[in-house]
Amino acid sequence: MPREGSAFAGVGAVMMKELADNLSSTRMRLLEGLIFITGAGAVYSTIGAVKEVIGEDPFIFLRVFTTGIPPLPSFVGFLGFLIPIIAIALGFDGVNGEFNRRTMSRILAQPIYRDGLLFGKFLAGLATISMALTALWLFVIGLGIWMMGLPPSTEEVMRSLAFLVASIAYGGVWLALAMLFSVIFRSAATAALAALSVWLLFAFFWQMLVVLLTPIIAPADPYSVASQVHTVEVGLGLSRLSPNTLFSETALAFLNPAERGQNLGVLLPQQLQGAISGPLPFAESVGLVWPQVAGLFASFILLFTIAYVLFQRQEVRA
Amino acid sequence: MSEPVIRAERLTKKYGNAVAVDSLDLQIEPGEVFGLLGPNGAGKTTTILMLLGLTEPTSGKATVAGFDPLRQPLEVKRRAGYMPDQVGFYDNLSGLENLRYTAKLCGLRGQDADDRIQAAAKRVKLDYAMRKPVRTYSRGMRQRLGIAEILMKGASIAILDEPTSGLDPQASREFLELIRSLKNDGMTILLSSHLLEMVQSICDRVALFNRGKIGLMGKVGDLMSNVLGGTHVIRVEAEGANVAAAIAKVPGVARVAPEGGRLRVEASGDLRGDIARAVVNAGGDLKMIDAGEASLEDVYTRYFEGVPNAA
Missing domain, CATH: 3.30.70.100 (Alpha-Beta Plaits)
Structure with a gap:
């Protein structure tokens, strides 16, 4: 049945309120502290090492993002790990929190649709993540300029900006997941645990599962190259179900211009024959990981849509 | 004869096989104080949610202020203020900030919103506490803040779900006084309660609910002589x-x-x-x-x- 009035009524009001809540919450202070300390630590030690090779690499700035000094992971590795935590922390009590505070029916009795509430909350979360990541990004670039004494090139800025956008999309996936759980579970603690379990699964156990499952799904025939290629492709396909894989592959292509696909899929030696080694232009790198980027956006839209549909069908009474 | 402000025709809500509200017919005239009475689980809240378009009826039709809550919920919600059972506010925000948020959701902004909030707060005698966080409010103060919200919106219909449950006798009496003063302003009030005594003193008409059906409806005095044969x-x-x-x-x-x-x-x-x-x-x-x-x-x-x- 058609309904009258805009679905977006109140989105702005909800978003501004949630944004203010997010930015002033203790939760956010803690997370910001965590990110900046780990991020700065990683970048600081990396720059120390990268400085040694100034002049040898035209993309020295991008190395700051991708080089890890063992035992510390690289800055990108840290982000792959920390972004989900921020996103989950911002989203896990979005919807059920309104029920638990008994504010849901009062807010929905105002002249807005449920759509407005959900959109507003999601946009506020995404805006918070974007602000935190952009600040961090500027901080890293600034630290690089200060410590290495040279500015990034245009291409480096473009590549790292593309990486920033991909990180925000990656945050969006986890935010949508956390919001979905906040719709499904009435208890905020359950929703947080469920979201963290999914994060744990993808961050630590997914690769192990892929190794276990691939030979079962597509056993390799030692005498057939085609079958071996198939096995590897199935394994890659499985591992790309994880948003973490999509994110790290995207980061790799954006931040490492020398990446031509050899780490992103199956390339037989003869396919690389005659290939000129050296950096790819930016547009080519984008083309290389376009499926991964599209995958990130698609999973984020899918999760949000599921949350949206479930929320629309939910009973208002607590 | 004026048009009824709230009208329900054969309104029905089923949850699976359980019937929460069973083909309810109801008409509430402008300026009336109408009480929905019945034990917990009789279908009072479900009826209210259907009138506000917050839950979809299984069958039947409702009109509130001339609008269909299913198709024009925004129009309905602009005209009707709702105070749910055990109304909740954002505890970390002050009363003023809570109402400012609601005002924005209603499309009111700036000085106009603040003027309305102040007038409403004064009316419910809460102006002294508007800058304190709601977590410091007593139950009675929260209820009054709920009424202030309805006043601030400029609603002509107030729908109150169990407005006095959990209030001490003094707060309860003050609250009833407040509802009376709203009635004197010409507001139409629909309230639900399982506390019969309180309702008796302020309602023009009541409907007795049981298992989703209205058993009896009418003026309190008439009900007494009809059912009891005496007063x-x-x-x-x-x-x-x-x-x-x-x-x-x-x-x-x-x-x-x-x-x-x-x-x-x-x-x-x-x-x-x-x-x-x-x-x-x-x-x-x-x-x-x-x-x-x-x-x-x-x-x-x-x-x-x-x-x-x-x-």
Whole structure:
């Protein structure tokens, strides 16, 4: 049945309120502290090492993002790990929190649709993540300029900006997941645990599962190259179900211009024959990981849509 | 005759096989205070949510202020203010900030919103606490903030779900006073309650709810004379063989029923003298006689006594 009035009524009001809540919450202070300390630590030690090779690499700035000094992971590795935590922390009590505070029916009795509430909350979360990541990004670039004494090139800025956008999309996936759980579970603690379990699964156990499952799904025939290629492709396909894989592959292509696909899929030696080694232009790198980027956006839209549909069908009474 | 502000026609809500509201018919006139009464789980809140378009009826139709809550919920919600059972606010924000947020959701901004909030806060006598965080508010203050929200919106209909549950007697009395003053302003008020006494004193009309159906509907006084056959309930404690029969013969007595070792006499007026005489003349020993005006509770008890048999 058609309904009258805009679905977006109140989105702005909800978003501004949630944004203010997010930015002033203790939760956010803690997370910001965590990110900046780990991020700065990683970048600081990396720059120390990268400085040694100034002049040898035209993309020295991008190395700051991708080089890890063992035992510390690289800055990108840290982000792959920390972004989900921020996103989950911002989203896990979005919807059920309104029920638990008994504010849901009062807010929905105002002249807005449920759509407005959900959109507003999601946009506020995404805006918070974007602000935190952009600040961090500027901080890293600034630290690089200060410590290495040279500015990034245009291409480096473009590549790292593309990486920033991909990180925000990656945050969006986890935010949508956390919001979905906040719709499904009435208890905020359950929703947080469920979201963290999914994060744990993808961050630590997914690769192990892929190794276990691939030979079962597509056993390799030692005498057939085609079958071996198939096995590897199935394994890659499985591992790309994880948003973490999509994110790290995207980061790799954006931040490492020398990446031509050899780490992103199956390339037989003869396919690389005659290939000129050296950096790819930016547009080519984008083309290389376009499926991964599209995958990130698609999973984020899918999760949000599921949350949206479930929320629309939910009973208002607590 | 003016159009009813709230109208429900065969409104039905089913959850699976359970029927929460069963083809409800209801009309509420402008300026009326209407009470939905019934035990918990009788379908009062579900009815309210359907009127506000917050839950979809399984069948039937409702109109609020001339709009269909299903298709034009925003129009309905602009005109009707709702205070849910145990109304919640954002505890970390002050009363003022909470109402500013609601004002924005209603499309009110800036000075206009602040003026309205201030006027509403004054009206519910909460202006002294508007800058304090809501977590410091008592239950009664939260309820008044809920009313302030409805006033601030400029709603012409107030829908209050269990507005006095959990309030102490003093806060409850003040709250009823506030509802009366809203009525004097011409606001139409629909309230639900399981506390019958409170409703009796402020409602023009009531509907008694049970298992999703309206059992009885009408003016409180009419219900009393229709259901009880009188407006007074006199309780008599007397010893003697045929006291009950003697009292039943007194003119004006509608019904005599035993009630916990006493007799409950429903009568059209204060017939204590006549009843006492009847008891004494019948050779009975009169121990106690107590007359009170009939309360809605008497109507309620009496009416639902018969319901399981009828069903």
